[in-house]
Amino acid sequence: MIENLVIVESPAKAKTIERFLGKSYMVKSSFGHIRDLAKKNLGIDIESDFAPQYMVPADKKKVVKELKSLASESKMVWLATDEDREGEAIAWHLFEVLGLDRENTRRIVFHEITKDAIQRALENSRHIDDHLVNAQQARRVLDRLVGFELSPLLWKKIKPSLSAGRVQSVAVKLIVEKEREIQQFKPKKYFRVQATFSPTGSPEGQLSFKAELNKRLESLEEARKFLALCRDSHFQVDQVEKKPLKKAPAPPFTTSTLQQEASRKLGFSVNQTMSVAQRLYESGKITYMRTDSVNLSKLAIGTAAAQIRKLFGEKYVKSRNFTTKSKGAQEAHEAIRPTYMEQSSIEGSRTEQRLYELIWKRTLASQMSQAELEKTSVHISVSQAREKFVASGEVLIFDGFLKVYMESSDEEQSDEQKGRLPVLQSQDELQREVIEATEKHTMQPTRYTEASLVKKMEELGIGRPSTYAPTISTVQQREYVVKEDRPGKQREIQVLKLLGEHVGEEAMTENYGFEKGKLFPTDIGIIVNDFLEQNFENIMNFNFTASVEKEFDEIAEGQLNWSSMIERFYRPFHSRVESTTETSERTKGEKLLGKDPASGKPVSVKIGRFGPIAQIGEASDEEKPRFASLLKGQSLETISLEEALDLFRLPRTVGEFEGEELVVGIGRYGPYVRHKSKFFSLAKNDDPLTIEQDRAIEIIVEKRTQEQNRNIKQFDEEPGLFILNGRYGPYISFQKKNYRIPKNKNPEELSLEECREIIRKAGSRSKK
DNA sequence: CAGTGAGCGAGCTTCCGCTTGACTT
Numbered sequence: 001m002i003e004n005l006v007i008v009e010s011p012a013k014a015k016t017i018e019r020f021l022g023k024s025y026m027v028k029s030s031f032g033h034i035r036d037l038a039k040k041n042l043g044i045d046i047e048s049d050f051a052p053q054y055m056v057p058a059d060k061k062k063v064v065k066e067l068k069s070l071a072s073e074s075k076m077v078w079l080a081t082d083e084d085r086e087g088e089a090i091a092w093h094l095f096e097v098l099g100l101d102r103e104n105t106r107r108i109v110f111h112e113i114t115k116d117a118i119q120r121a122l123e124n125s126r127h128i129d130d131h132l133v134n135a136q137q138a139r140r141v142l143d144r145l146v147g148f149e150l151s152p153l154l155w156k157k158i159k160p161s162l163s164a165g166r167v168q169s170v171a172v173k174l175i176v177e178k179e180r181e182i183q184q185f186k187p188k189k190y191f192r193v194q195a196t197f198s199p200t201g202s203p204e205g206q207l208s209f210k211a212e213l214n215k216r217l218e219s220l221e222e223a224r225k226f227l228a229l230c231r232d233s234h235f236q237v238d239q240v241e242k243k244p245l246k247k248a249p250a251p252p253f254t255t256s257t258l259q260q261e262a263s264r265k266l267g268f269s270v271n272q273t274m275s276v277a278q279r280l281y282e283s284g285k286i287t288y289m290r291t292d293s294v295n296l297s298k299l300a301i302g303t304a305a306a307q308i309r310k311l312f313g314e315k316y317v318k319s320r321n322f323t324t325k326s327k328g329a330q331e332a333h334e335a336i337r338p339t340y341m342e343q344s345s346i347e348g349s350r351t352e353q354r355l356y357e358l359i360w361k362r363t364l365a366s367q368m369s370q371a372e373l374e375k376t377s378v379h380i381s382v383s384q385a386r387e388k389f390v391a392s393g394e395v396l397i398f399d400g401f402l403k404v405y406m407e408s409s410d411e412e413q414s415d416e417q418k419g420r421l422p423v424l425q426s427q428d429e430l431q432r433e434v435i436e437a438t439e440k441h442t443m444q445p446t447r448y449t450e451a452s453l454v455k456k457m458e459e460l461g462i463g464r465p466s467t468y469a470p471t472i473s474t475v476q477q478r479e480y481v482v483k484e485d486r487p488g489k490q491r492e493i494q495v496l497k498l499l500g501e502h503v504g505e506e507a508m509t510e511n512y513g514f515e516k517g518k519l520f521p522t523d524i525g526i527i528v529n530d531f532l533e534q535n536f537e538n539i540m541n542f543n544f545t546a547s548v549e550k551e552f553d554e555i556a557e558g559q560l561n562w563s564s565m566i567e568r569f570y571r572p573f574h575s576r577v578e579s580t581t582e583t584s585e586r587t588k589g590e591k592l593l594g595k596d597p598a599s600g601k602p603v604s605v606k607i608g609r610f611g612p613i614a615q616i617g618e619a620s621d622e623e624k625p626r627f628a629s630l631l632k633g634q635s636l637e638t639i640s641l642e643e644a645l646d647l648f649r650l651p652r653t654v655g656e657f658e659g660e661e662l663v664v665g666i667g668r669y670g671p672y673v674r675h676k677s678k679f680f681s682l683a684k685n686d687d688p689l690t691i692e693q694d695r696a697i698e699i700i701v702e703k704r705t706q707e708q709n710r711n712i713k714q715f716d717e718e719p720g721l722f723i724l725n726g727r728y729g730p731y732i733s734f735q736k737k738n739y740r741i742p743k744n745k746n747p748e749e750l751s752l753e754e755c756r757e758i759i760r761k762a763g764s765r766s767k768k
Numbered sequence: 769c770a771g772t773g774a775g776c777g778a779g780c781t782t783c784c785g786c787t788t789g790a791c792t793t
Contacts, residue, residue, distance in 0.1 A: 009787060032787025034790085039782095059788095086786055141785075147783020154782085161781045234782055278788085290786090608773045615773085627773050651771070667770030679770060738793095 002026050002641045005074035007067065007091045007094060009081050012282050013113065017080075020115045023053055026074075028067060031079070034060050035093045037144050046570070050141055056097065064097055071098045071617055076106065076684065079128070081120070083109035084330035085556065089136035092128050102127065112297040113287070113335050113579040135556040140641050142166070146539060149577045150532070157586055158528060159607070163478055166545060167463045167471055169532055173540055174456055176521045176529045183638060187441035191217040191496075193226065194436050195389055197235060199422055202427040207422040208433055211380055211391035216440075218567045220494055223437040227498045229384040237428040238379040238388060245373040245394070249365040249401035251294035251322035252335035255465035256458045258289070258359070263451035266354055266406040269517075270450045270469045276355045277336070284339055285346055286359055291333035292458075292464040294322040296363070300334070303341040304367040312403060318369040322721060327461030328549050337363040360568055365405035372398040378424055393421035410452050411532060419461040432498075447518040462545045480525030486633065488514030523636045527589040535580045539573075550749065594641040601625075605636045612636055614644040646689060655693030664688050675700055715752045723747050723755070734759055 003024035008014050011029040018027040035054040036041030045051040071077050074683040078099055079091040082563030091107055094100070099149065106125035124625040143166055151166035162697045193213035198204070200738050217223045253261070255274075262273040277289035296304075301319050310318045324331060338360050373394050380389040397401070448456065456470045463471055475481045488511040497504045521529070533540050548569075554560040590606040593614075601617040612635070617625035628647035630639065654673070664676045664682075671682040674695045682688060682704050686695065712730060713723040722733045723741075730747035732755055739758050741747050 011788075029791095030787080032783070034787095036785095037783090082786085083773095090786065134784095143784045145783085149782095151782035155780095163782050165783045167785095282788090464785060466787080471784090610772065613773065619774090625773090629772090665771075669770060672770065674770080 002070065002074040002079060004076050005070055006078040006080050009087065009090060010288070012284070013288070016113050016284070017118060018115075020118050023570045026070070028070060030067065030090060030094060031063055033059070033086070033090055033093065034067075034097060035139065036066055042144065042148055044141055044144060050566050050570070052137060052141060056095070062348050067094070069096050072102060074104075074322070076104055078122070079105065079107045082332035083111055084332040085132055085136045085139065085333055088129055088132040089140075092130075092133045095128060109332075111293070111295070111332055112299075114297055115628070116299075117297070129556075131558040132556045132758065135552040136554055138562040138565055139548075139552055142569065143193065145566070145570055145573070147625050148671075150536065150539075151582060152529060153577055156581065157584055158531060158588075159524065161478075162524075162528060163474070164528070164532060166539065167457075167467065167531070168478075168480075169540060170460070170462055170542065170545070171457060171471055172521065172525050173447055173529050173533070174453065175475075175481050175519050176526055179444060179521050179526075182447065185444040187444065189219075190440055190442070191220070191223040191437045191494075192440050193217060193223070193389075194438070195230075195380075196433040196435075197389075197391070197430040198433060199424065200431050202422075204433075209391055209421050211378070211389035214390050215386050217437065220439070220496075220681050223494075223496050224503070226385065226387070227435060227437055227503045229494055230382060230432070230498055231501060231503065233382045233384040235383070235389070235430040237424050237426055237430065238267055238381045239426055240424055241377045241379075243375045243377075244397075245375045247371040247373065247400075247402070248363070249368060249370075249405065249408045250335055252296060252366045253359060254292050254294060254324075254335060254362045255290050255468060256292070256326070256327075256454050258336055258408075259454050259468065260407060260451040261358060261362070261689070262355060263449060264410070265358060266351075267352075268355070269684070269689075270454060270472055272351070273355065274469045276351050277550050279348075280346075280352055280356055280359075283348070285343075285348075285356060286339060287335070287337050288333045289336055290327040291331075291336060292324065292326055292465050293331040293333055294324050294335045295331065296335055296337060296366075300337055300341065300363075301367060304364055306513070307341045308364060308368055315398075316368050316400065316403065318400075319367055322366070326458050327546065335363075361405040365401040366399035368404070369398070371396065371400035371402045376421055378421060380430060391421055393419055395420060402486055410446065410449075410455075435498040437496040439495065441491070441493075441512070444513070447515060447520070449517055450519065453519060460542050460545065461549060462542075462685060468547040468562060475525075478521050480523075480528060481491065481519050483523055484515070484520055485515055485517065486513070486520075488512055521588060523607060523630075526635070527587060527607065531584075531587060535584065536573075536576065589636050591636055593644050594638070596645065603641060605630070605639060605644060614639070614647050616648060629666075632670075649689055651746040654691060657693070657697050657700065662693060664691055664696065672701060712747050713750065718752055718755075721752070721755060723750060732758060 004026065006017065006021070006025055008017065008027065008029050010033055011031065014027040018025070021027065022429045035056050038055045042054045045053065079094055081087040081090040088673065095105060107128050108121040109123045110121040147163070151162065154162040154164055172542040195211050196208050197208070197211060198208040217226060257271050258277065259270045262268040263270070268276070274289065277286065280286045281289050287386045301321065305317050305319050313653040336359060338356070341363065344360055346353060348356070373396055376393045376395070378391040380391065383386065409768050450472050455474065457463045457468065477481060490509045490511055492507050493510050495506050495508055497506070538544060551560060551565050555562045555565060570657040588606040590604055593603045593605060595601065596603050596616050599616065601621070603614065603616050605612065605614050610629070612630040614628050614630060615625050617623060619625060626648060628650070630647070651663050653663050654664050656662055657675060660676050665672060665674065666688055667679070669681065671686065672679045673682060680699050682691065682699065710725050711722065712725055715721060720735060724731060730741050733742060741750070741758065745754070
């Protein structure tokens with residue numbers, strides 16, 4: 001007989017709690033939800049008040065079986081799942097599936113894992129909150145109805161296997177809308193004027209500082225005029241303003257802010273962040289990593305203060321507790337923090353160490369004093385003009401939390417320098433060293449990264465900490481969105497420079513628009529988005545989740561019946577699905593671009609079986625239409641007639657080599673030149689439309705010498721084993737598998753025995 | 769692994785939120 005059986009959601013949590021409780025407690029975990037709606041069909045009986053049909057999924061049968069038998073031998077079962085809507089529902093499903101009875105079951109909650117909190121929880125047990133459970137059922141049923149009615153509609157009208165849902169469709173919409181904003185964006189030109197001054201009489205260059213004109217100039221004309229005025233002006237300090245400035249640390253990490261900072265500071269994808277954090281959690285180094293709370297336990301605040309005192313002194317200690325602002329936060333856990341604040345670093349892989357240090361620093365900083373700065377603005381008058389130059393400087397008076405941590409931002413860094421200024425007073429004369437007017441363009445909106453999309457979703461209250469990373473993966477898997485780098489473009493800018501008595505003018509080129517790891521909508525993403533927007537405006541509305549959440553809250557309060565709430569949503573929604581099924585055309589995103597000047601036939605683009613294509617002629621024509629795939633980076637929405645026609649210029653023959661044709665084309669893996677039925681990739685800056693014979697031959701010869709250098713060594717006794725030179729250096733290839741060569745070994749001198757040893761070692765490692 | 773794009777149709781796809789492994793590279 002077991003005295004007490006405690007069930008929590010996570011096995012790592014179970015282990016920790018078991019340590020805090022005495023021998024009379026056994027702690028087990030449910031591994032999250034143990035039941036879900038049936039997967040076949042809807043899993044909901046629409047005609048019986050939306051009665052859910054719950055099933056235990058195959059991969060949960062084992063857990064359920066074990067818990068059931070343990071529960072039957074237990075005197076008391078404590079359901080200690082999380083204190084939120086989902087946790088309450090898990091407790092209820094456990095109650096139902098394990099066949100528990102009310103007398104021997106208690107519901108308890110704790111949102112921090114400390115001995116005190118657990119003890120308090122045991123003393124304050126309650127029963128399952130049915131209203132909260134109903135709110136969860138409403139949430140679950142609504143999501144199933146939306147997802148399982150909209151997705152099949154997309155299969156019929158657009159393409160099989162597509163998906164739509166309350167969360168993912170809005171995530172895609174954010175990306176589509178951002179892309180359209182960027183397309184419509186027209187940069188405005190202006191001139192920014194910067195000057196370098198120094199106090200009159202000071203040794204050249206030593207005390208010089210930069211100042212910026214307080215006004216942007218509209219045109220080249222204006223910039224010329226202004227610099228001419230400057231040439232004949234003298235400069236004087238007008239006013240010196242000093243302001244104290246205080247900066248407060250950011251709150252400790254939640255899932256969303258951890259993903260953002262790990263992306264900005266460490267370059268991690270949201271998936272990577274979550275899997276590294278999971279390992280840290282499982283090895284007991286950090287608290288739970290899926291949380292929307294910025295709360296820290298009293299214990300953590302105390303140990304952080306002690307740590308700060310020890311490292312930096314009392315002056316740096318400032319204990320505070322933060323409150324959560326994000327929409328729909330349920331705060332079942334603490335913020336993400338180190339389990340032991342006294343551990344500033346850990347053992348583990350490099351990525352684990354880096355993420356841990358980030359978490360440690362952020363947590364510590366959140367309990368440290370404000371930083372104090374003094375901001376100085378110096379206004380400088382120009383004798384011949386009204387405009388003024390402003391120089392700003394920041395001096396750190398007390399570093400406070402900045403000693404360990406500074407939050408990063410998504411905005412591109414401005415090149416404005418803020419540093420120390422020389423000591424200046426009103427009326428001081430200044431000498432100009434150089435004044436520069438540089439042509440600038442206003443910046444287009446910034447595309448989302450994975451992490452900044454999570455930030456936006458959190459602001460809108462869409463998705464939960466446990467779903468941010470999976471949602472981002474889903475929209476990429478469905479090919480609604482791609483994460484890509486895009487090369488920048490170049491443009492010419494004018495730079496005017498006043499040096500001595502001379503104003504020079506120079507045209508320079510500037511790179512802009514380079515994107516790294518940004519999210520772009522695909523054509524299919526755009527088509528699905530527009531289809532849903534047109535027919536299901538309410539679900540695509542950014543406030544949809546917020547407004548249903550409000551109703552879920554009312555259900556949780558017991559003021560609203562869940563099935564009637566669903567009824568009110570479902571009836572109009574379902575009839576919309578039906579009417580759309582009947583009336584809307586099957587859409588392939590077809591778009592007519594114009595006429596082909598050569599044949600006079602229409603040129604159009606659409607989504608074909610294998611992706612976006614351009615087409616000359618129509619299917620009904622006597623002669624079959626010609627097709628060509630769009631290139632990476634092109635889209636149905638923006639492609640021009642000229643660009644589409646260019647696609648048909650390939651493949652083209654550019655000459656011959658060794659008696660055979662050289663054919664240039666673009667395949668699935670990019671531009672290539674084909675020769676004797678072998679393919680050679682073109683280099684990045686080769687344009688397949690203009691490349692000529694000589695360059696094509698050069699590419700082929702290059703590739704051949706590379707191949708010759710590929711083979712380093714081979715053994716007669718083992719003909720299947722090669723030592724090769726690859727992209728990442730030398731390696732051993734054996735039976736279609738590759739093996740790394742230890743750095744201290746010279747690949748050319750390896751013996752067969754040594755190679756076999758390397759393969760054996762690698763084999764035994766992967767089995768572990 | 770790189771020139772694809774007809775048309776028919778069986779059987780399948782799909783949601784969000786809570787948890788980990790079991791996989792492969």
